[in-house]
Amino acid sequence: MTDQISNIFAEDATCEKMGESKSSLISLKETSQKPWPPAGVKWYYSDDYTAIAHGDCRDILPTLEPVDLVLTDPPYNVGMAFGDKTDDSRSDYEQWCEGWFSMLNTTASLITPGIANLAMWMKHSPRWILAWSKANSMKRVTVGFNCWEPILLFGKPPCNSYRDLFMAPTVAQKEAVGHPTPKPLLLFKQLIVGFSNGGDTVLDIFLGSGTTTLAAKQLGRKAIGIEIEEKYCEIAVKRLAQGVLSFKS
Numbered sequence: 001m002t003d004q005i006s007n008i009f010a011e012d013a014t015c016e017k018m019g020e021s022k023s024s025l026i027s028l029k030e031t032s033q034k035p036w037p038p039a040g041v042k043w044y045y046s047d048d049y050t051a052i053a054h055g056d057c058r059d060i061l062p063t064l065e066p067v068d069l070v071l072t073d074p075p076y077n078v079g080m081a082f083g084d085k086t087d088d089s090r091s092d093y094e095q096w097c098e099g100w101f102s103m104l105n106t107t108a109s110l111i112t113p114g115i116a117n118l119a120m121w122m123k124h125s126p127r128w129i130l131a132w133s134k135a136n137s138m139k140r141v142t143v144g145f146n147c148w149e150p151i152l153l154f155g156k157p158p159c160n161s162y163r164d165l166f167m168a169p170t171v172a173q174k175e176a177v178g179h180p181t182p183k184p185l186l187l188f189k190q191l192i193v194g195f196s197n198g199g200d201t202v203l204d205i206f207l208g209s210g211t212t213t214l215a216a217k218q219l220g221r222k223a224i225g226i227e228i229e230e231k232y233c234e235i236a237v238k239r240l241a242q243g244v245l246s247f248k249s
């Protein structure tokens, strides 16, 4: 474990600058008393750090115990073709979001709402709005290139972050090919370090290609992921195997 931790910090100095101490990344088995993976769910995949369920988050959420942090990136309702089971052009988008949001059983949540949906989310009174700076973005919007995205913070997590701006370029993530919208691993690692502690459990109810589960595992956190499209569950599992291989080498 010690070698693995050294490698994470060598490869990702940003997390260290944010205040993560190497000593906080202690073995899960030393800290966790709860059964893992959690009981009551049919898991698509599990290991010592990760549990992934294939299904609709609204069906699975009521069966889960409370978690320390939800980090999730819901569909933005912009007509993205995620797969047969996902409708990304909903006329009831606001009610749909309220449905899963009201089911979250967590100390804190970080949600990437998409700029166009920001007004809709303000009625839920986020505690703060963080910014993801993606300075290399080439997507043109009303005001030139769209170089930032909001991240909504709800609840009261531990705060290991010294600022509310998170820098991570949008990079083509080779290992996530096959998913249309993978978030940068660096961004999710910064958010997990910033708003959770070693040994905490992180939940992503819209797992996609598994960025959250990979980031959490590399940072010594347990993570639960839920994804409705089986092809993305497969990618998430494959990335976990690659992530472990690459940080051992």
Ligand SMILES: C[S@@+](CC[C@H](N)C(=O)[O-])C[C@H]1O[C@@H](n2cnc3c(N)ncnc32)[C@H](O)[C@@H]1O
Residues within 6 Å of the ligand: 055, 056, 057, 058, 073, 074, 075, 076, 082, 083, 085, 086, 087, 176, 179, 181, 182, 183, 184, 205, 206, 207, 208, 209, 210, 211, 212, 226, 227, 228, 229, 232
């Ligand atoms: C914006 S993507 C998440 C991308 C992810 N952050 C990543 O880095 O790959 C949203 C994901 O939610 C999934 N999804 C849509 N509706 C869902 C539901 N009801 N339950 C679980 N997953 C769902 C989609 O299949 C899609 O992969």
